[in-house]
Amino acid sequence: MSEDLAEWLSDSNEVLNLQLVRDPEDEDVLQLEDRQAIEPFNPTFTYPIFGEHEKIFGYKGLDIQLQFSSGSLRQYLSVTYDDKLSSKTTPADEIEGTLYKFIPADYTKSSTEFKRIVEKDAEEFMPLGQKVGSYARPAASSKGKSKGKGKGKGKGADVGKGNGDVQEDDEHAVVFEMYKATWETPGFREYHRRMQLFILLFIEGGSYVHEDEDAWEFITLFEKRKRPDSDIFTYHFAGYVSVYPFWCYPDLVRLRLSQFVILPPFQHQGHGSKLYSTLFSHMLSRPEVAELTVEDPAEAFEDLRDRNDLRFLVASGVPDDPMFLVGVGEDQRSARAEWEDKIRRKYKIAQRQFDRLLEMLLLRQLDRNDQDKVKKYRLQVKARLYRFNYEMLSQMTPEERKEALAKTYDSVVEDYERILDMTFH
Numbered sequence: 539m540s541e542d543l544a545e546w547l548s549d550s551n552e553v554l555n556l557q558l559v560r561d562p563e564d565e566d567v568l569q570l571e572d573r574q575a576i577e578p579f580n581p582t583f584t585y586p587i588f589g590e591h592e593k594i595f596g597y598k599g600l601d602i603q604l605q606f607s608s609g610s611l612r613q614y615l616s617v618t619y620d621d622k623l624s625s626k627t628t629p630a631d632e633i634e635g636t637l638y639k640f641i642p643a644d645y646t647k648s649s650t651e652f653k654r655i656v657e658k659d660a661e662e663f664m665p666l667g668q669k670v671g672s673y674a675r676p677a678a679s680s681k682g683k684s685k686g687k688g689k690g691k692g693k694g695a696d697v698g699k700g701n702g703d704v705q706e707d708d709e710h711a712v713v714f715e716m717y718k719a720t721w722e723t724p725g726f727r728e729y730h731r732r733m734q735l736f737i738l739l740f741i742e743g744g745s746y747v748h749e750d751e752d753a754w755e756f757i758t759l760f761e762k763r764k765r766p767d768s769d770i771f772t773y774h775f776a777g778y779v780s781v782y783p784f785w786c787y788p789d790l791v792r793l794r795l796s797q798f799v800i801l802p803p804f805q806h807q808g809h810g811s812k813l814y815s816t817l818f819s820h821m822l823s824r825p826e827v828a829e830l831t832v833e834d835p836a837e838a839f840e841d842l843r844d845r846n847d848l849r850f851l852v853a854s855g856v857p858d859d860p861m862f863l864v865g866v867g868e869d870q871r872s873a874r875a876e877w878e879d880k881i882r883r884k885y886k887i888a889q890r891q892f893d894r895l896l897e898m899l900l901l902r903q904l905d906r907n908d909q910d911k912v913k914k915y916r917l918q919v920k921a922r923l924y925r926f927n928y929e930m931l932s933q934m935t936p937e938e939r940k941e942a943l944a945k946t947y948d949s950v951v952e953d954y955e956r957i958l959d960m961t962f963h
Contacts (some may be wrong), residue, residue: 546623548600550584550592558608561660564772579802581739587640596623596630607656608774609663611732613645614652642731660772665760666726667719671816674704674711713762716816720755736799755781759813776804779817790828798839810842829886845961847895857899867914893922898954920947
């Protein structure tokens with residue numbers, strides 16, 4: 539491409555600006571620390587929409603505003619630019635027509651109409667489905683008071699580490715609620731068509747689910763706010779998770795977690811852990827579910843899953859069980875293998891994930907000065923790695939296999955230490 543034409547290129551990740559819009563009355567009550575919920579943000583990926591190079595051709599000063607009413611996710615689209623290339627041989631890319639393929643047709647291009655939609659949502663919108671969980675966080679204006687610190691110091695560590703002593707009916711609480719829905723939930727199919735765009739924009743390799751597959755299940759996450767001096771509660775979308783049940787011999791189902799997204803204004807505040815933990819608890823309560831698996835997890839989600847699974851096993855007392863340290867590094871047909879299988883089935887954790895979790899918890903308690911225990915631990919981890927990578931390792935010479943296992947073991951232990959440090963420190 540010539541230098542002259544290159545100046546007409548725009549980075550689609552930068553020019554596509556997203557925003558969750560609330561009624562002005564609801565925006566005004568947000569404190570400084572909370573206002574990120576209504577600030578514009580950019581997508582992480584746009585290649586599913588604008589192509590693998592994530593470029594839009596034919597404009598200067600391009601600005602694409604895609605705003606969502608924060609509850610119903612009804613959309614407002616505005617495309618503006620300083621200049622547009624007028625050439626029949628190299629025409630400018632069609633922006634609205636391209637987006638039209640990925641968003642519901644009921645979006646508006648009228649700012650006045652969108653304002654009415656937002657105002658109506660504030661008073662009428664309610665999450666769809668069955669409520670399956672909730673938790674509370676201190677409002678920004680009360681964080682400093684509850685911790686005995688200045689208001690600005692409440693941001694960061696305090697925000698993401700749980701409820702503290704805040705109750706949902708507390709005057710200064712911000713409540714988050716989660717709702718389970720399926721295609722059978724009235725109105726949810728249409729709602730899903732609005733929220734599914736976030737999968738393309740924030741999950742690498744993400745794609746829309748097929749609506750003709752009836753078994754999909756979803757849990758959506760909403761911030762719930764009470765308007766001061768009123769009985770009105772407003773709901774604001776923060777993220778969701780989707781799962782699909784598969785048959786599991788002989789008469790159970792295996793839930794596969796397919797999509798998991800927390801929108802940028804709500805990230806790094808602990809909401810992902812709350813959503814995952816609620817899904818996990820819901821899964822445990824269902825007798826027909828054999829286990830929860832994850833489809834091709836991203837690294838960040840895998841870390842989140844590991845941290846929450848580790849905390850769950852510790853809270854459940856697994857490391858305190860007398861069998862926890864019995865038979866480490868010994869034959870898999872031992873009593874330890876039977877104990878592991880019993881615990882794994884009880885907590886419905888997929889085999890590979892459960893093996894990794896036990897290895898991390900064993901490493902956490904490992905006495906590095908006891909060479910015999912270190913050797914037994916190393917043998918147990920290497921045995922699992924050998925089984926998992928058998929096809930590749932079986933084609934190597936004994937010396938190559940030994941070297942490969944040693945390198946993999948060192949890498950695995952290094953990663954375990956990283957995860958343990960994030961989880962328990």
